[in-house]
Amino acid sequence: MSDTLLSVDVSGLQEAIDSARNIDWTELTDALAEGLINFDDKLRGDGQPPGNPWPIGMIKGYGPDKRYVKQGTPGGRGSGRSLKGWKARQRGISAVVFNDARDKLGGTFYAQHVRLSGDDPGQAAKDAFKIFEEEMAKVIDKMAESLAGDLGGD
Amino acid sequence: MATNSLGEDSGPVDISIDVGARMTAKRIDIYDLPMAAQEVVWSIIDELAFHLNEYIHDVWPVDTRASQSSWDITADGLIWTIRNPREYAGFVHRKNETGLVYKEIAARSEELLRQAWPRIKAATKRVRRSKTSPGRLAGFQKLLLPSATAAAGEALGGTIFAAQQRAFERLNTRSRERERLRAR
Numbered sequence: 001m002s003d004t005l006l007s008v009d010v011s012g013l014q015e016a017i018d019s020a021r022n023i024d025w026t027e028l029t030d031a032l033a034e035g036l037i038n039f040d041d042k043l044r045g046d047g048q049p050p051g052n053p054w055p056i057g058m059i060k061g062y063g064p065d066k067r068y069v070k071q072g073t074p075g076g077r078g079s080g081r082s083l084k085g086w087k088a089r090q091r092g093i094s095a096v097v098f099n100d101a102r103d104k105l106g107g108t109f110y111a112q113h114v115r116l117s118g119d120d121p122g123q124a125a126k127d128a129f130k131i132f133e134e135e136m137a138k139v140i141d142k143m144a145e146s147l148a149g150d151l152g153g154d
Numbered sequence: 155m156a157t158n159s160l161g162e163d164s165g166p167v168d169i170s171i172d173v174g175a176r177m178t179a180k181r182i183d184i185y186d187l188p189m190a191a192q193e194v195v196w197s198i199i200d201e202l203a204f205h206l207n208e209y210i211h212d213v214w215p216v217d218t219r220a221s222q223s224s225w226d227i228t229a230d231g232l233i234w235t236i237r238n239p240r241e242y243a244g245f246v247h248r249k250n251e252t253g254l255v256y257k258e259i260a261a262r263s264e265e266l267l268r269q270a271w272p273r274i275k276a277a278t279k280r281v282r283r284s285k286t287s288p289g290r291l292a293g294f295q296k297l298l299l300p301s302a303t304a305a306a307g308e309a310l311g312g313t314i315f316a317a318q319q320r321a322f323e324r325l326n327t328r329s330r331e332r333e334r335l336r337a338r
Contacts, residue, residue: 033317046331047219056219063212081211083223089230090317100228107204 008136013143020147027146028093035139036088036095042131043086049078053127055116056080066104071117082114093143097132099125157260158244165241166319169260171267173199173274174232182278184232192232194277199229202266206236209262214255215248218331226315236263239318241326 017023045052050071058076060069069076085101099111114124159168173195174184187195207227214222221240228235236259246255 030317034321037318037321044220044223047223066212077216078219079211080216080219080223083219084207084211084225086223087226087228102204102207104208 013140016144016147028143031139031142035135039135054083055114055124082111165244166239167243167256168237170236171234191278198270199234203227203229241322
């Protein structure tokens with residue numbers, strides 16, 4: 001990935017839209033919304049540290065004493081800060097997903113560097129993109145199916 | 155005081171604040187605001203969103219992390235989005251306490267906005283006097299869909315938020331988790 005912006009090939013869908021006579025936009029927007037929710041669900045996995053697939057750091061202490069510690073540290077608890085950073089916005093059949101997690105000190109965006117221990121920096125974002133691609137492929141299939149149903153006309 | 159626009163007894167929570175409407179109520183003409191002034195106000199709301207996120211990170215009770223990770227707090231143009239589509243987010247309380255935590259978040263958001271208000275007013279006055287070229291906000295808006303930047307109704311009633319609410323109500327979180335685990 002050379003950029004933080006990701007894209008998905010929708011050429012097949014464009015063809016289906018062009019061929020459809022009646023388009024049920026509600027079905028299409030619902031399909032996209034469902035895909036975005038599934039993407040979010042899959043990123044969260046079981047929601048337990050160290051995170052599967054999106055990493056969940058371990059923290060200890062409260063307030064100003066709060067700090068990151070190694071996984072498995074007694075008394076540590078999951079953070080989920082960057083998991084909470086995932087957001088989705090949708091309008092019609094367009095959508096954008098982004099992660100705006102910021103460092104507590106300085107407020108730097110850091111989701112693009114997140115990784116599980118032993119992985120390369122940014123691996124989590126690459127995995128997220130794969131999941132996004134998979135979910136969007138399913139959405140496109142669903143949309144195409146809906147549009148093909150409309151081919152029969154009234 | 156920000157209240158849950160979805161209703162007191164609603165599971166999902168939407169306590170978003172339309173800062174643009176508040177500005178209008180305080181006689182700041184947002185429709186005539188130069189891009190540079192919008193940029194300053196947006197960055198202030200963005201900063202508030204950051205602080206509120208930190209607050210939630212500190213005060214929200216965590217069990218499975220599902221409701222914590224569902225908080226959506228962002229500066230969408232002049233709308234300060236503060237919402238959580240989980241079907242039980244509005245009922246979350248600490249162990250042995252009855253107070254609803256989202257109400258603390260609503261109170262904190264109002265407190266943060268109150269503290270920032272002099273800066274918002276000063277920024278709009280200051281920038282009105284000097285014309286500046288479009289900057290960070292314009293760049294940011296290019297990356298976002300109209301629903302995330304434009305009219306209040308669209309941002310507050312965002313399609314994805316509505317769909318998430320529907321999905322969580324249709325199939326509760328526990329069932330979704332079971333289904334996801336089975337699918338692996």
